[in-house]
Amino acid sequence: MNSPLPYADLLRDASDRSIHYLESLSHRAAYPSGEAVRRLKELAAKLPSHPTDPFEVLRLLDEVGSPATVASAGGRYFGYVIGGSHPAALAANWLSSAWDQNAVFEATSPLGAFIEKVALEWILDVLALPPDWCGGFVTGTTMGHVAALAAARHSVLADVGWDVERRGLQGAPTVNVIVGAETHTTLFKALRIIGLGTEHVVTVPTDSQGRMIASKIPRLSGPVILCAQHGNVNSGAFDPLPEILEVARPAGAWVHVDAAFGLWVRAAPERAHLAPGLDQVDSCSADLHKWLNVPYDNGLVLVRASGRDSLRSAMAIDAAYLPDEKSRDPGRYTPESSRRARGVDVWATLLSLGRSGTADLVERTCRFARQFGDSIRAMGYEILNEVESNQVVVAFGNDAATRAVVAAIQSDGTCYCSGTTWHGRAAMRISVCSWATTQDDVERSLAAIERLAHLHAPPRDGVRA
Numbered sequence: 001m002n003s004p005l006p007y008a009d010l011l012r013d014a015s016d017r018s019i020h021y022l023e024s025l026s027h028r029a030a031y032p033s034g035e036a037v038r039r040l041k042e043l044a045a046k047l048p049s050h051p052t053d054p055f056e057v058l059r060l061l062d063e064v065g066s067p068a069t070v071a072s073a074g075g076r077y078f079g080y081v082i083g084g085s086h087p088a089a090l091a092a093n094w095l096s097s098a099w100d101q102n103a104v105f106e107a108t109s110p111l112g113a114f115i116e117k118v119a120l121e122w123i124l125d126v127l128a129l130p131p132d133w134c135g136g137f138v139t140g141t142t143m144g145h146v147a148a149l150a151a152a153r154h155s156v157l158a159d160v161g162w163d164v165e166r167r168g169l170q171g172a173p174t175v176n177v178i179v180g181a182e183t184h185t186t187l188f189k190a191l192r193i194i195g196l197g198t199e200h201v202v203t204v205p206t207d208s209q210g211r212m213i214a215s216k217i218p219r220l221s222g223p224v225i226l227c228a229q230h231g232n233v234n235s236g237a238f239d240p241l242p243e244i245l246e247v248a249r250p251a252g253a254w255v256h257v258d259a260a261f262g263l264w265v266r267a268a269p270e271r272a273h274l275a276p277g278l279d280q281v282d283s284c285s286a287d288l289h290k291w292l293n294v295p296y297d298n299g300l301v302l303v304r305a306s307g308r309d310s311l312r313s314a315m316a317i318d319a320a321y322l323p324d325e326k327s328r329d330p331g332r333y334t335p336e337s338s339r340r341a342r343g344v345d346v347w348a349t350l351l352s353l354g355r356s357g358t359a360d361l362v363e364r365t366c367r368f369a370r371q372f373g374d375s376i377r378a379m380g381y382e383i384l385n386e387v388e389s390n391q392v393v394v395a396f397g398n399d400a401a402t403r404a405v406v407a408a409i410q411s412d413g414t415c416y417c418s419g420t421t422w423h424g425r426a427a428m429r430i431s432v433c434s435w436a437t438t439q440d441d442v443e444r445s446l447a448a449i450e451r452l453a454h455l456h457a458p459p460r461d462g463v464r465a
């Protein structure tokens with residue numbers, strides 16, 4: 001083909017290979033074979049002294065790399081909490097990679113800045129959050145925590161007359177941090193990164209589903225940041241924000257919520273009641289690459305209108321050579337400065353799904369989770385959580401039996417489910433959050449789970465329904 005551009009044929013090759021890969025997902029194993037992973041060493045030849053033909057670069061990557069990928073873009077991957085990539089988002093992501101925009105400032109990419117603003121407004125709209133909230137697109141919930149907690153740190157210290165951006169934490173008043181007993185590990189990572197550490201963290205007990213028990217929150221005084229959670233990483237449970245806010249508000253605490261995936265129940269009318277009170281908090285962080293099915297990596301920090309100056313102060317970038325802000329510079333709301341135009345993928349996802357498609361994605365995956373729970377219980381095994389959203393926690397008898405079944409499911413490859421520990425017991429976790437999962441995927445997965453569970457952990461007599 002006679003092409004005017006040096007990379008036209010190369011991009012067509014990349015497109016063909018990508019399509020072939022995505023079409024192979026319906027019949028390939030959910031997890032790569034040991035042999036495929038061992039072959040990765042073919043990518044580790046000595047760095048050549050001469051250039052390599054780009055077609056050859058792509059061929060090698062596809063032939064060695066593709067078989068070693070985890071099939072999390074397919075419909076039978078239920079490990080960790082990992083979504084796929086919605087088709088419109090993937091396509092928009094390709095186009096925006098070609099654009100190669102730096103969306104730190106409006107001046108470096110008017111398009112990048114504009115589309116992020118629109119995507120943010122759509123998110124607030126579809127989630128019924130106040131339209132005057134501010135925020136930004138980050139790499140994931142971890143960086144969302146970093147940004148939100150830095151804003152929180154600014155705010156609670158400013159309240160006692162301490163300018164944390166200028167003076168740092170050296171000699172600063174103590175900031176008390178309150179968390180639930182089942183807080184996600186990334187929140188502690190963020191606390192360490194922003195210098196609050198973990199020594200002053202007070203832990204509030206949780207209930208049978210992992211929800212913070214609001215009546216057990218200690219008396220609050222001084223600078224306080226309270227971190228709640230919407231979407232326990234195992235059970236999917238939601239902390240009772242209205243009760244938590246009743247305790248935290250009078251004490252002047254900043255309330256932050258880890259809503260990594262739970263945020264999205266607000267988009268589904270039948271599930272929104274699970275997450276009340278989020279519109280009243282000071283900040284939250286969430287992932288877009290999980291349940292919304294935006295390609296990696298994409299996450300969100302949101303801060304209520306009254307906290308805007310705190311976020312801006314915490315994320316400030318000032319230098320005489322940088323452009324003045326005319327409308328909204330994305331990089332003034334996030335830890336990252338130079339950054340890709342993350343909002344493009346979000347905009348494309350939400351435009352292609354619309355309000356009803358977003359609601360349907362959430363509702364459908366929740367229904368599949370319910371089906372997993374009901375069917376596995378009917379096979380004679382225990383469901384350890386109340387399946388209200390997209391997470392199912394399963395035990396196949398004692399810990400050894402459960403671990404054996406999880407290992408068998410993972411090596412069988414029909415589907416992939418993670419092992420976990422739930423309230424002291426070994427368990428298997430099924431997280432349904434991909435747009436790609438179909439009824440057929442659920443049934444094929446259930447058949448494999450039943451076959452392998454009966455082999456490695458036959459249900460006790462009489463337990464089977």
Ligand SMILES: *Cc1c(COP(=O)(O)O)cnc(C)c1O
Nearest residue numbers: 081140141142184186233260287
């Ligand atoms: C996934 C997850 C996180 C971390 O998100 P990253 O995208 O990995 O930064 C935090 N909290 C919860 C509840 C999660 O499920």
